[in-house]
Amino acid sequence: MKPFDYVRAEDHAAAQSGRIIAGGTNLLDLMKHQIETPEKLVDITRLDMTEIEEAENSVRIGTLVTNSDLAAHPVIRRDYEMLSRALLAGASGQLRNKASTGGNLLQRTRCPYFYDTTQACNKRNPGSGCPAKDGVNRILAILGTSESCIATHPSDMAVAMRALDARVEVEGTQGETKLLTLDELYLLPGDTPEKETVLEDGDLIVAVNLPEKPKGRQVYRKVRDRSSYAFALVSVAASLEMDGDTIGETRLAFGGLGPRPWRDSAVEDVLVGEKPSDALFDKAADVLLADAKGSGDNDFKIPLTRRVLKAVLGDLTGVTQQ
Numbered sequence: 001m002k003p004f005d006y007v008r009a010e011d012h013a014a015a016q017s018g019r020i021i022a023g024g025t026n027l028l029d030l031m032k033h034q035i036e037t038p039e040k041l042v043d044i045t046r047l048d049m050t051e052i053e054e055a056e057n058s059v060r061i062g063t064l065v066t067n068s069d070l071a072a073h074p075v076i077r078r079d080y081e082m083l084s085r086a087l088l089a090g091a092s093g094q095l096r097n098k099a100s101t102g103g104n105l106l107q108r109t110r111c112p113y114f115y116d117t118t119q120a121c122n123k124r125n126p127g128s129g130c131p132a133k134d135g136v137n138r139i140l141a142i143l144g145t146s147e148s149c150i151a152t153h154p155s156d157m158a159v160a161m162r163a164l165d166a167r168v169e170v171e172g173t174q175g176e177t178k179l180l181t182l183d184e185l186y187l188l189p190g191d192t193p194e195k196e197t198v199l200e201d202g203d204l205i206v207a208v209n210l211p212e213k214p215k216g217r218q219v220y221r222k223v224r225d226r227s228s229y230a231f232a233l234v235s236v237a238a239s240l241e242m243d244g245d246t247i248g249e250t251r252l253a254f255g256g257l258g259p260r261p262w263r264d265s266a267v268e269d270v271l272v273g274e275k276p277s278d279a280l281f282d283k284a285a286d287v288l289l290a291d292a293k294g295s296g297d298n299d300f301k302i303p304l305t306r307r308v309l310k311a312v313l314g315d316l317t318g319v320t321q322q
């Protein structure tokens with residue numbers, strides 16, 4: 001690890017004066033590998049951003065709320081069940097006790113080449129190439145990729161937040177506040193995979209806002225190589241309301257498929273107002289996967305995503321698979 005300065009922030013301005021460290025569960029690993037080499041670390045854990053505040057039809061989650069506390073909060077468990085379940089599907093108990101809400105959103109990809117500094121990687125070393133495209137890419141993306149990078153965003157929490165229409169509250173260095181949806185926060189790789197979000201130096205995530213709870217039943221389903229302590233191959237955060245015998249409000253977001261939590265309103269549009277059936281679920285999967293592209297090892301994600309989506313829709317509507 002390279003030498004660095006360390007300070008404990010007493011206020012927001014101090015937090016914006018260097019590289020933020022919250023739980024440290026991702027940043028410290030990256031520093032040990034010398035993938036990230038900040039000159040000054042600013043510890044924000046003493047700042048007052050640890051509350052979960054309820055208002056009418058909304059919840060504001062301070063950035064320092066730990067993944068464990070968020071998953072266990074009674075309002076989250078009652079009204080935003082998919083979020084609680086997504087959090088509990090992530091990492092391990094010890095990690096969730098340290099991992100913060102803001103840090104979870106900004107954790108970096110788990111592409112094996114990104115962590116192996118003996119290899120090329122456009123995200124770590126722009127312009128050096130992407131060995132993952134023709135290499136080991138089992139856990140990598142099938143949607144939203146570019147010639148430069150096929151990495152996935154690894155967060156389970158962010159997938160549920162995408163389905164819940166969460167907005168990330170960011171304070172800029174002039175004290176201005178921006179409210180960003182997750183689609184606005186995360187960038188697709190294009191030619192610049194090293195630039196993952198729209199955040200600028202000194203931007204501080206202060207909270208995440210959840211609007212009114214979605215209608216109907218909620219689920220988070222995660223498929224992974226081991227039953228715990230593993231990142232998603234494919235995950236789905238979903239809510240669905242039945243309106244008589246047709247499908248009402250529906251939200252679907254996916255993990256393990258793209259460089260950001262993936263949501264495609266066209267998939268939801270296919271379902272709403274229709275009677276649930278195996279054929280309808282296939283049509284939704286066709287829309288979701290129309291542009292999907294495997295890179296070899298991860299080709300299996302295309303049929304797997306179809307099966308997982310159909311199983312989730314079957315569970316939420318009571319339609320048995322054929």
Ligand SMILES: Cc1cc2nc3c(=O)[nH]c(=O)nc-3n(C[C@H](O)[C@H](O)[C@H](O)COP(=O)(O)OP(=O)(O)OC[C@H]3O[C@@H](n4cnc5c(N)ncnc54)[C@H](O)[C@@H]3O)c2cc1C
Pocket residue numbers: 019020021022023024025026027028063067089090091092095098099100101102103104105106107154155156157203204205206229230231232
């Ligand atoms: C072995 C292992 C298994 C894991 N498994 C999973 C899993 O299955 N699913 C999953 O979702 N995650 C998993 N994780 C990831 C874990 O959830 C993240 O490491 C954690 O959420 C990051 O939070 P943190 O507070 O520790 O962030 P830190 O490591 O402190 O910070 C991460 C990044 O966020 C920035 N940052 C933090 N807070 C702010 C803020 N308020 N404003 C601006 N920038 C900020 C930091 O500068 C840094 O760049 C795993 C991690 C490990 C080590």
Ligand code: SF4
Pocket residue numbers: 109111112113114120121122123124129130131132133140148149150151193
């Ligand atoms: S997929 Fe992205 S992170 Fe992985 S090697 Fe290629 S450029 Fe690097």
